[in-house]
Amino acid sequence: MSEPRAVRPPNPSTVSKGIIGLVIVVLVAVLAIQSFTIVQAGHRGVVLQLGAVQPKVLEEGLHFKIPFIQTVLPIEVRVQKAESSQVSASRDLQTVTTTLAVNYHLDGATINNLYQNVGMEYRARIVDPAIGESLKAVTAQYTAEELISKRSEVSAKVKEVLATKLSLYNVVLDDINITEFKFSEEFNRAIEQKQIAEQQALKSKLDLDRIKIEKEQEITRAQAQAEALRLQKQEVTQELIELRQIEAQLKAIEKWDGKLPNVTGGATPFINVQ
Incomplete structure (x- = not known):
């Protein structure tokens, strides 16, 4: 029978080297991971170095950064939508509630300035107040009726003013849409009554125009008849009268049966009795 082998304890120096090697591998792996960052599509990366905003903005893709020194903050630059309902006053002091939708996006090239000056709460601090x-400012330039009839013009002015305000903070305005104007019940009733009055006035005008045209037509017909009579009188001469008398007598002779009438009016059809 063989004798059992004695188990030797591990060499302390070997264990220490192994632990140190493992730590080094872990550190290298962590450093490698911390040395790179990926900026997703539709975003830009704001570089913070020990808390300070750096002038360089990272585009989409893979980028190198200093481990534990630099941090990359991704910020979305896609088009965003803000819907709001605002109460304002028109030029004629009517209360109007306007519902509008605003499309905007952040300027990717200067997004580090926006983060440094405004922060991530840019919508509550900048967009909504603007x-x-x-x-x-725009609705105060128009009466309540003009806000309705000139909606496209009002929308264009709001867009112009809003774009100027947002550009001060590196926010780009894409488009706005005014979806609704709401007025007080009293104003709505006044508008309805005005429309009814305008329709009645238009009907009265049309009736008056029709009567006027009919009268003018009657006058024209009367003038035409009077002119025809005048022309006929001008054409009647003594020779024409005598000719018509002779023609009438000839027709009477052709129809006479040879007998004198029992009663005459003072003349035979073809003999003039004095």
């Missing part, structure tokens, strides 16, 4: 201020 929408309200622009809308109130």
Whole structure:
């Protein structure tokens, strides 16, 4: 029978080398991971170095950064939509509630300035207040009726004013759509009554025009008849009268049966009795 082998304890120096090697591998792996960052599509990367915003903005894709020193903050630059309902006053002091939708996006090239000056709450701090201020400034230039009849013009002015305000903070306005104007019940009733009055006035005008045209037609017909009579009188001469008398007597002779009438009116059909 063989004797059992004695188990030797591990060499302390070997264990220490193994632990150190493992730590080095882990550190290298962590450093490798922390040295790269990926900016997703539709975003830009704001570089923070020990908390300070750096001038360089990272585009979409893979980028190198200093581990544990630099942090990349991804910010979306896709088109965003802000819907709001704003209460303002028209030029004639009518209260109007305007519902509008605003499409905008952040300027990717200067998004680091937006983050540094405004932060991530840019909609609550910049976009929404700018929408309200622009809308109130424009609606005050129009009466309530003009806001309805000139909606496209009002929309264009709001867009112009709003674009100027947002550009100060590196926000780009894409488009706006005014979806609805709401007025007070009193104003709506006044508009309805005005429309009814305008329709009645239009009907009265049309009736008056029709009567006027009919009268003019009657006058024209009367003038034409009078002119015809005048022309006929001008054409009647003594020779024409005598000719018509002779023609009448000839027709009477052709129809006479040879007998004198029992009663005459003072003359035979073809003999003039004095």
